[in-house]
Amino acid sequence: MALEHLADEEFHDLKADEALKADVMEKRSHEQLNDLRYSVVFHFNPFMKQWNCIPRDSYTQYWNGKNSEKIGRGPDIDDAFADYIIKNLNDNT
Numbered sequence: 001m002a003l004e005h006l007a008d009e010e011f012h013d014l015k016a017d018e019a020l021k022a023d024v025m026e027k028r029s030h031e032q033l034n035d036l037r038y039s040v041v042f043h044f045n046p047f048m049k050q051w052n053c054i055p056r057d058s059y060t061q062y063w064n065g066k067n068s069e070k071i072g073r074g075p076d077i078d079d080a081f082a083d084y085i086i087k088n089l090n091d092n093t
Contacts, residue, residue, distance in 0.1 A: 040084060042077055051077050053084035 043052045053072035054062045072084025
């Protein structure tokens with residue numbers, strides 16, 4: 001995403017989102033993150049050009065076209081995983 005094409009408020013929202021992801025990832029221990037990574041599957045969608053981080057228990061639903069709010073999405077694996085953690089923060093604490 002080219003930052004020069006973003007409106008000022010979109011740019012600030014993007015920066016706030018990045019700060020939130022960084023904060024969440026820092027507060028999790030390395031061991032917790034490794035345990036969480038084993039509970040998800042990563043899939044790259046070439047049409048949307050984004051990574052999806054899918055909980056293993058929702059994996060078949062994902063492939064059957066049922067969208068889940070628990071799926072993390074991002075332009076790379078780390079962002080998709082951070083998005084997954086933010087969306088499931090209450091479930092994983």
